[in-house]
Amino acid sequence: MSYSIAIDGPAGAGKSTIAKLIAKKKGYIYVDTGAMYRAMALYFIEQGIGAEEQEKISEAAASADVTISYENQEQIVWLNGRNVNGLIRTEEVGKMASSSSANPEVRRKLVELQQALAKRENVVMDGRDIGTCVLPDANVKVYLTAASHVRAIRRYEELKAKGQECELDVIEKDIVDRDYQDMHRALSPLRQAKDAVLLDSSAMTIEQVADAIIRLCD
Numbered sequence: 037m038s039y040s041i042a043i044d045g046p047a048g049a050g051k052s053t054i055a056k057l058i059a060k061k062k063g064y065i066y067v068d069t070g071a072m073y074r075a076m077a078l079y080f081i082e083q084g085i086g087a088e089e090q091e092k093i094s095e096a097a098a099s100a101d102v103t104i105s106y107e108n109q110e111q112i113v114w115l116n117g118r119n120v121n122g123l124i125r126t127e128e129v130g131k132m133a134s135s136s137s138a139n140p141e142v143r144r145k146l147v148e149l150q151q152a153l154a155k156r157e158n159v160v161m162d163g164r165d166i167g168t169c170v171l172p173d174a175n176v177k178v179y180l181t182a183a184s185h186v187r188a189i190r191r192y193e194e195l196k197a198k199g200q201e202c203e204l205d206v207i208e209k210d211i212v213d214r215d216y217q218d219m220h221r222a223l224s225p226l227r228q229a230k231d232a233v234l235l236d237s238s239a240m241t242i243e244q245v246a247d248a249i250i251r252l253c254d
């Protein structure tokens with residue numbers, strides 16, 4: 037039986053940083069499910085489809101083939117055979133991903149892929165619905181959050197470091213809007229699973245959060 041750690045929470049809570057660190061410490065595979073939704077979103081943007089055009093999204097989802105592979109423990113996301121890692125980390129793609137991830141066809145495809153992966157490998161998987169829907173029997177479930185202002189500052193610094201133009205108050209508004217959208221959609225909304233441990237990282241370091249989760253595993 038493979039071992040699985042599910043980490044859910046809102047945008048910018050530090051899920052991917054923490055999940056990567058834990059995966060490294062435990063020798064597990066890190067699965068960034070947000071990146072898969074972002075790859076799908078990129079496809080819709082490239083097809084000229086708008087966030088509100090749910091019928092077109094359902095149709096186009098059939099011809100978007102998203103897969104992942106690993107190179108030096110780094111997850112690579114492939115969209116129809118093209119490595120899109122360098123294209124999916126923008127606010128535009130993030131916003132589209134938040135809208136298009138509410139689509140049942142998009143979720144069905146990606147959840148299938150995620151569940152198949154977790155069956156084969158020991159995983160640390162992060163997202164919005166991992167503990168509630170994708171891996172309801174995960175060995176450890178964590179709901180990782182932080183105050184929206186703290187999350188906005190983290191995202192702002194991340195984008196700045198990559199040389200992207202951004203404004204803190206715009207980022208905070210986007211985060212609050214995205215939380216609302218992710219928490220209020222009909223299908224697999226973001227929420228804490230009943231058996232998930234709540235961790236608020238607002239005043240914690242990355243190491244402290246990772247240690248707390250590793251203690252839960254032990």
Ligand code: DC
Pocket residue numbers: 047048069070071073074130133134137138162163164165166214218
């Ligand atoms: O974690 P992220 O910012 O890369 O995710 C982008 C969007 O994808 C997020 O706003 C909602 C969606 N998502 C989802 O619906 N379910 C997941 N398991 C992961 C992400």
